[in-house]
Amino acid sequence: MAALMGKKVMVIGGSSGIGLGVVEAAARRGAKLVMVAISQERLEAAKTSLGAQANVETISADMTNKAEVARLFEEVGPFDHLVSTAGIPPPGSPIGETDIAEVSAFVDNKLLGALRLYRGARAL
């Protein structure tokens, strides 16, 4: 419980789903959250849902964009923990009907996105 008290925790994909669950759990344990996603509107809605007592900063950044990832880490500065749950669902069609562009967008988002985040964090 005390392990997260006062710690700065970045959650990429924090505005929704699993990421928002991580944000809620960490906020309850006294962490300072940096909630990151693409849509500023959804970030604000998620922040409102957490209540005024939660210590949450929101930043819009797209992890498929190298420059945005660099800007994100510059803006955040030093932090204690980085969690990424961000992603889009994998293509669901049978393999013979799967659109290659859809597969490519999925890989660029979820897999290469995680790699960009790791590199951005290492560059600090």
Ligand SMILES: NC(=O)c1ccc[n+]([C@@H]2O[C@H](COP(=O)([O-])OP(=O)(O)OC[C@H]3O[C@@H](n4cnc5c(N)ncnc54)[C@H](OP(=O)(O)O)[C@@H]3O)[C@@H](O)[C@H]2O)c1
């Ligand atoms: N929920 C499940 O049961 C489950 C099970 C297995 C796997 N997964 C996978 O886990 C991932 C997260 O699932 P979820 O249910 O939490 O999804 P979700 O509710 O759709 O949330 C996705 C989050 O990721 C953000 N995001 C997406 N692309 C981004 C990008 N390029 N840069 C920055 N943020 C981005 C979204 O922000 P915006 O809304 O602003 O785009 C949102 O905050 C997905 O890839 C999903 O396929 C989920």
